[in-house]
Amino acid sequence: MQRGGRLTLLVLWLATLALLAVFVLQNLRVSTDLRSFMPAPTTPDQQLLMEQVGEGPGSRLLLLAISGKPDEQLASLSQQLAASLRKDDSYTQVLNGSFDITALDSSLLPYRYLLSPTLDHQRLDAPYLRDELQQRLEDLSSPAGSLLKGLLPRDPTLEVLKLAERWAPARSPELIEGVWFSKNHEALLLVMTRAPGFDPDAQNAAISGIQRMFDALPGHEGATLAFSGPGYFSVVANAQTRGQAEWIGRISTIGFVVLLLLAYRSIGSLLLSALPIASSALAGIAALVMLFPQVHGITLAFGFTLLGVAQEYPIRVLSHRRAGEDAVQSVRDLWPLLLTAIASACIAYLAFYASGVNGLKQLAVFTVTGLLVAGFSTRYLLPYLLPVRVHDVADMRWLIRARQWVDALPRPRWIPMVVAVATVVMLAFAQGPFWQNDLSALTPLPKDLLQRDASLREALGAPDVRYLLVLDAPSEQGVLELSERLEPAVDALVARHAADAIELPSRYLPSASVQRARQERLPEPAALNKALAQAQQDMPFQHDLFVPFLDDVERARTLPLLTPARFAVSPLGQRLSAMLVQRDTHWLGLGTLSGVHDVAALQSLAQQSGGAVRLLDLKGAAESLVVDYRARILHALLAATLLLVVAITVALRSLRRAWHVLAPMTLATFLVLAVERVAGVEVSLFHLVALILAAGLGLHYALFFERDTGDAAEQRRTLHATLVCVLSALLVFGMLAWSSIPVLRAIGLTVSLGVAFHFCLSILMAPHARQD
Amino acid sequence: MLLGGLILSLCANASAPEDAVTARALVSSLGRPAPARTPFAEARFMKMLDEPLVVSGQLAWLGDDRLERRVEHPNREVSTIANGEVTQQREGREPRTFSLKRAPQLQILLDSFVALLGGDASRLEQAFTVQHSANNAKRWTLTLTPRDAKLARSVSHIEIDGSGNEPRCMRMQEADGDLSIDLLGELAAKMPAAPTREALVALCQGG
Numbered sequence: 001m002q003r004g005g006r007l008t009l010l011v012l013w014l015a016t017l018a019l020l021a022v023f024v025l026q027n028l029r030v031s032t033d034l035r036s037f038m039p040a041p042t043t044p045d046q047q048l049l050m051e052q053v054g055e056g057p058g059s060r061l062l063l064l065a066i067s068g069k070p071d072e073q074l075a076s077l078s079q080q081l082a083a084s085l086r087k088d089d090s091y092t093q094v095l096n097g098s099f100d101i102t103a104l105d106s107s108l109l110p111y112r113y114l115l116s117p118t119l120d121h122q123r124l125d126a127p128y129l130r131d132e133l134q135q136r137l138e139d140l141s142s143p144a145g146s147l148l149k150g151l152l153p154r155d156p157t158l159e160v161l162k163l164a165e166r167w168a169p170a171r172s173p174e175l176i177e178g179v180w181f182s183k184n185h186e187a188l189l190l191v192m193t194r195a196p197g198f199d200p201d202a203q204n205a206a207i208s209g210i211q212r213m214f215d216a217l218p219g220h221e222g223a224t225l226a227f228s229g230p231g232y233f234s235v236v237a238n239a240q241t242r243g244q245a246e247w248i249g250r251i252s253t254i255g256f257v258v259l260l261l262l263a264y265r266s267i268g269s270l271l272l273s274a275l276p277i278a279s280s281a282l283a284g285i286a287a288l289v290m291l292f293p294q295v296h297g298i299t300l301a302f303g304f305t306l307l308g309v310a311q312e313y314p315i316r317v318l319s320h321r322r323a324g325e326d327a328v329q330s331v332r333d334l335w336p337l338l339l340t341a342i343a344s345a346c347i348a349y350l351a352f353y354a355s356g357v358n359g360l361k362q363l364a365v366f367t368v369t370g371l372l373v374a375g376f377s378t379r380y381l382l383p384y385l386l387p388v389r390v391h392d393v394a395d396m397r398w399l400i401r402a403r404q405w406v407d408a409l410p411r412p413r414w415i416p417m418v419v420a421v422a423t424v425v426m427l428a429f430a431q432g433p434f435w436q437n438d439l440s441a442l443t444p445l446p447k448d449l450l451q452r453d454a455s456l457r458e459a460l461g462a463p464d465v466r467y468l469l470v471l472d473a474p475s476e477q478g479v480l481e482l483s484e485r486l487e488p489a490v491d492a493l494v495a496r497h498a499a500d501a502i503e504l505p506s507r508y509l510p511s512a513s514v515q516r517a518r519q520e521r522l523p524e525p526a527a528l529n530k531a532l533a534q535a536q537q538d539m540p541f542q543h544d545l546f547v548p549f550l551d552d553v554e555r556a557r558t559l560p561l562l563t564p565a566r567f568a569v570s571p572l573g574q575r576l577s578a579m580l581v582q583r584d585t586h587w588l589g590l591g592t593l594s595g596v597h598d599v600a601a602l603q604s605l606a607q608q609s610g611g612a613v614r615l616l617d618l619k620g621a622a623e624s625l626v627v628d629y630r631a632r633i634l635h636a637l638l639a640a641t642l643l644l645v646v647a648i649t650v651a652l653r654s655l656r657r658a659w660h661v662l663a664p665m666t667l668a669t670f671l672v673l674a675v676e677r678v679a680g681v682e683v684s685l686f687h688l689v690a691l692i693l694a695a696g697l698g699l700h701y702a703l704f705f706e707r708d709t710g711d712a713a714e715q716r717r718t719l720h721a722t723l724v725c726v727l728s729a730l731l732v733f734g735m736l737a738w739s740s741i742p743v744l745r746a747i748g749l750t751v752s753l754g755v756a757f758h759f760c761l762s763i764l765m766a767p768h769a770r771q772d
Numbered sequence: 773m774l775l776g777g778l779i780l781s782l783c784a785n786a787s788a789p790e791d792a793v794t795a796r797a798l799v800s801s802l803g804r805p806a807p808a809r810t811p812f813a814e815a816r817f818m819k820m821l822d823e824p825l826v827v828s829g830q831l832a833w834l835g836d837d838r839l840e841r842r843v844e845h846p847n848r849e850v851s852t853i854a855n856g857e858v859t860q861q862r863e864g865r866e867p868r869t870f871s872l873k874r875a876p877q878l879q880i881l882l883d884s885f886v887a888l889l890g891g892d893a894s895r896l897e898q899a900f901t902v903q904h905s906a907n908n909a910k911r912w913t914l915t916l917t918p919r920d921a922k923l924a925r926s927v928s929h930i931e932i933d934g935s936g937n938e939p940r941c942m943r944m945q946e947a948d949g950d951l952s953i954d955l956l957g958e959l960a961a962k963m964p965a966a967p968t969r970e971a972l973v974a975l976c977q978g979g
Contacts (some may be wrong), residue, residue: 072856141816141825143841143851144870146926146946152820177856178871275874540823613939 009384012013013275013377020282031199031294042628045614048470048588049621051581058465058592059197060092060190062207062568063228063456065186075177077214077223078187083189090206092106092574097180098188108570110555111562112159115510116166119518124157124528124553129535132157135722137539154548167508167572168547173459182459186226190460192575193231200238203231228453230465233445244739245301252732259731263724264318272385274316275588280310280374284366295357302689303366305747308732309345309696312373312725313338316704317378319721320714323392327383335379340651341703342375344644345696351640356632382416391539393720394713402723404714406763419667423674430677435630437623437683443489460595461501467602468616469502469591476564479589482512482612489605490591498602500595508576515561522557525550624683633688644699657767661702664765668757669695672750686746694754697729702762722759729755788913795904796893798912801937803891806835813963815972816952828960833889839882853882876926877944877952884930888939898918900930907977910935933976941976 052463066074066081078096083599085094113119122128136156139148151160165683173180173188180188191210195202207227214225260270284303288295321330331338346368353364393399456462471486473479481519483506490502510518525530560566564580565575583589596602599615606615649658669691673683681687729751736748813828830842843849850861858878861867870881880899887896896902902918907913914932918924926947933941942954953972955963964971 136823137861138847138849140818140821141814142843142849142860143858143875143881144868145816146877146950147870147875149818149948149950173868175857175871481775499868540821540825542820542822545820 006385009381013279013381013385017275017278017282020279020286024282024285027289028285029294030297030300033310041622041625043624044583045585045616045621046625046628048468048581048616049618049625054722058463058468059230060193060195061197061229061462062191062193062210062231063453063462064189064191064210065182065226065228065456066189066223066571067184067186067226069223071176071181071185071187073219074181074185074187074223075179077217077220078179078189081210081214081218081225082189084217087188088209088213090194090209091191092194093190093571095180095190096188097175098178105413108152108562108567109160110552110559112155112163113522113553113556114246114515114518115564116159116162118157118159118162119509119521120514123521124523124531126531126534129156130539133535133539133541153545154552156546156549165415170629173461178461182456188456188460190462195231197229197231197234200234204235204238205404207232207235226452228456229462230447233449233453236445236449241741241743244741245744248735248739248744252735255731255735256548256728259724260315263393263720266387268387269318269390272382273318275385276314276374276377276382277307277310279377280307280370284370287369288362289364291365292358292362296362299359299362299366302363303370305689306349306363306367306693307370308693308729308751309700310371311728312697312700312721313342313378314382315728316700316721316723317382317386319393319724320717321386321390321392321395322713322717323390326388327386327390331379331383336651337703337707338375338379340648341700342371343651344647344699347369347643347647348637348640348692348696351636352633354636354639357629360633385634392713392717394716396720399716399720401717403712406719407715410762411764411766414752416663416667416761419671419761423667423670426674426678427670430674432680432682433682434677435581435627436682436687437626438619458500458595462592463503463592464596466617466619467593467596467599468618469504469593469602469606470614470616471505471589471591472586472612472614473589474586475585476582477512479580479587480506480509481513483507483589483591484511484514486591486605486609486613487651493598493601493605496598496601498596498598499593500597502591502593503579504591505576505579505589508572508579509564512561512563519557519559519561522553524557525554528553587614630685630688633685637688637692657706660706660765660767661699664702664761665695665698665758667765668698668754668761671757671761672753675753676750681746681749684746686742686743687750690747690750691754692760694751697725697755698762700725700760701758702765705766708767726755726759782788792902792904794906794916795902798904798914798934798937799888799893799896799902800891802888802934802939804889806833806889808833808889810957811960812954812956813960814952814954815963815967816950817969818950819948822860825843825965826967828963831885831954831956833885837882837886839885876923878947880916880918880923880927882942884908884932884942888932913977941972943973943976 041050064081066077069077070073079098080097082094082098085091117167133156136148136152136158139145140152148158151158173182175181182188192205193206195206197203210227212223214220257270260273262266264270281304284307285295285300288299316334317327317331320334321327349364350366350370351364352360352367457464471479471482473482483504486504487506490504492497494502523527528550532550533543535628536543536546564573564576568577579590579592581590593602599617602615606613643659645662648661649655652658652661672691676683676687701722707718709715733748733751733755736744737752739745739748781790785924787854809830809832811828812831813826815824817824826846827843828845829841832840832842834840837854839853841851841853843851845893847922848863852859852861853872856872857868857869858872858875859867884894884896887899896916899920900918903915903917905913905915912934914934915929916932917929918927924947928945930945931941931943932939933943939956940959941956942953944952946952951969953967953969953976955972955975962975964975
């Protein structure tokens with residue numbers, strides 16, 4: 001091709017890439033919500049899990065601790081921070097222990113007689129009122145007297161305080177200067193975010209919002225604000241993984257560039273060979289942007305990993321260049337094999353599409369588009385740009401010796417048998433569970449963070465994130481009634497220390513029938529007036545002092561009953577709303593548990609309910625979800641394997657040749673699995689994805705080694721290309737294998753091992769060994 | 773109205789304020805070692821009540837910022853102030869605890885009492901502006917106005933009447949017009965059956 005033509009092509013290609021990049025940057029919406037990467041829930045528990053993971057009260061709770069200053073200043077900081085947070089709409093609930101009479105909106109204040117249990121065992125008659133008033137007199141003469149002065153005319157029986165006590169966290173921390181303090185002298189706060197708990201980006205925004213408010217407080221210097229809770233952890237885990245992946249990525253990129261420069265000694269070739277990869281990544285993302293409203297962050301991470309296969313295409317072309325031969329001609333010779341490789345990788349990745357999981361479908365679209373673009377641009381664009389003059393790697397002396405050594409290796413027929421038996425034995429005798437179902441084990445948090453969370457959670461009596469009590473009833477009111485019936489049994493469990501605290505929906509709102517019963521027990525104005533007059537006899541209270549009380553009782557008698565919807569105008573009502581979930585034709589109530597000590601006792605409570613109450617183990621549900629997920633991937637892989645066999649057989653037009661390609665690949669894949677199992681590794685989803693990538697690379701090695709060109713120089717070029725590919729893969733994934741984060745280590749170790757095994761087995765099982 | 777007249781009459785009775793040195797010397801002379809205990813009888817005049825509430829018992833300074841108010845009549849109750857917390861115990865009830873911040877009256881009681889019983893004039897001046905007036909050679913009145921604006925919103929001032937180096941009375945004037953008068957020491961036994969503001973003020977200053 002003419003110089004000018006080459007330049008035009010290059011400019012056009014770069015311009016297309018630039019356009020794609022602009023399109024992608026403008027339209028890409030990355031979602032970090034883990035749920036969109038999860039399979040559609042199939043059981044009710046899984047469905048609840050998916051909702052609770054994001055929206056549940058447990059997962060949206062942040063635990064805050066302020067430390068580093070004298071108690072008094074910390075208390076004031078806690079008050080100021082709580083005040084700023086309450087003004088911000090991103091936080092639905094802020095608790096710091098300070099008594100908040102406004103918890104009950106003043107418009108809802110008359111409802112206190114329907115909300116408080118007082119009327120269940122008491123009537124507002126003369127003896128009761130007299131006793132209460134007598135106590136108020138004592139209160140007034142006590143140091144606390146002035147606290148009550150404002151409340152007394154409206155609420156002589158102190159229902160508001162009874163409700164405040166009822167709604168206070170069951171186990172609250174020590175109060176110092178009116179706010180919660182831990183034993184280590186930290187001021188404690190509980191903040192409920194509006195953002196879902198397992199959306200690291202949204203949580204990050206919520207957390208940095210709190211930090212900003214704290215930094216804006218006067219006198220915050222010298223004090224430190226510490227966070228804990230699921231949302232914070234997802235942020236930490238994310239940042240940690242991203243941080244390590246980034247620096248490892250930088251180092252391995254440098255290594256990769258050096259390796260390619262050493263292998264081809266041409267900066268031009270190196271830069272040009274990056275074009276198909278760049279095209280494939282951009283085209284992949286562009287396809288996602290066009291097909292899906294949001295692209296998941298994990299799709300991109302996995303996708304870039306899996307696109308590693310495409311790196312091989314330009315490398316093969318570069319290695320197979322012959323001195324003096326036109327690059328186009330070299331590629332044309334290589335194309336049938338390359339096409340087989342591309343097609344088989346596409347088939348394998350297509351399997352993800354069949355999984356039915358949105359995130360995996362995205363992954364399939366991304367990788368298949370990417371592979372096709374990488375392959376076809378390597379075939380139809382790259383050769384026209386490559387420099388004409390190259391030096392043929394086949395003449396390199398070390399390569400000639402290496403090929404001779406490789407060819408001279410003994411290739412006994414029993415090698416596959418021995419490897420297969422060894423693999424089976426290793427798999428059979430490996431200790432420990434085979435599958436790792438706990439996804440959180442892959443992004444572990446520093447121990448001190450977890451300990452800190454446990455101690456804060458205990459101090460604050462914050463709900464456990466693992467267990468939920470699920471109450472099932474046909475209606476919202478049914479849930480509240482069920483919750484009321486459950487209260488005695490639940491109180492008994494707490495008394496027996498099966499759990500530190502159990503919070504049921506009826507704690508915040510009694511059912512309509514209970515409210516109605518209480519309403520009916522409220523006396524008529526005349527009767528109440530008479531009872532009050534009788535009660536006040538010989539007491540120093542001014543005779544018309546309690547008019548606001550009489551008014552409130554009268555209002556409470558005629559109020560429409562408080563429904564969750566009506567209650568939702570107040571913060572407490574919001575708290576209740578989070579505990580009530582509509583599910584098609586019925587309603588679920590969610591009871592939160594704090595400090596679970598005896599799971600069996602809780603389970604037996606659920607069993608005695610005859611199905612209306614269940615103890616939901618969110619961890620168990622999450623694990624069952626992972627198991628489902630894996631089953632789908634495995635099924636898809638099985639289908640892909642069958643397709644692959646067919647495709648390779650058709651492409652090579654020989655069952656025997658297909659065997660020579662597929663046997664080493666299969667054997668090496670299982671060998672990796674066996675070695676990892678013997679080393680005590682529990683297999684996770686990430687291992688599976690890594691195994692698939694390794695298998696894709698292994699397929700290339702086997703395909704190229706199997707190719708019988710009858711030309712020793714071409715064999716040497718194959719070895720060169722394969723060596724470059726193996727080394728670059730080992731470099732990139734070997735680095736990951738050293739990561740301290742298990743998820744990166746899982747991918748790195750599996751691919752590195754895989755590449756090594758695939759390489760060795762495809763050489764040892766290659767069908768021919770020709771001497772020069 | 774009644775109250776305004778009362779204060780006016782008080783001011784009329786008072787001789788010209790002495791200088792701060794006299795006040796300091798007086799406060800220093802009041803000091804005694806902890807624990808210091810004194811009987812008390814308190815009458816609380818409140819707007820919402822037709823008659824004052826009367827209780828009696830013992831006040832004790834336990835050293836540092838710890839104060840105990842033990843009521844023996846008409847009902848038993850013990851309130852303890854320590855570490856910025858108030859704990860209230862009544863017979864047959866769960867103890868109640870709340871922050872001192874929420875009870876400004878108590879904060880003032882603590883500040884004045886600890887400073888007086890500790891003979892700590894500078895502490896007293898930190899919390900209050902102190903006005904000293906002498907009725908005659910032995911009788912004196914200290915008027916303490918809280919410096920803290922938040923405290924001043926609920927307690928306008930506190931007056932301590934004494935004779936020699938013995939405080940006899942403590943009168944706490946709340947901003948909403950309510951008044952509590954504590955008779956201290958020997959005077960505690962002299963609480964009338966139906967106290968009035970005037971009678972008690974007269975008792976505090978004369979008797």
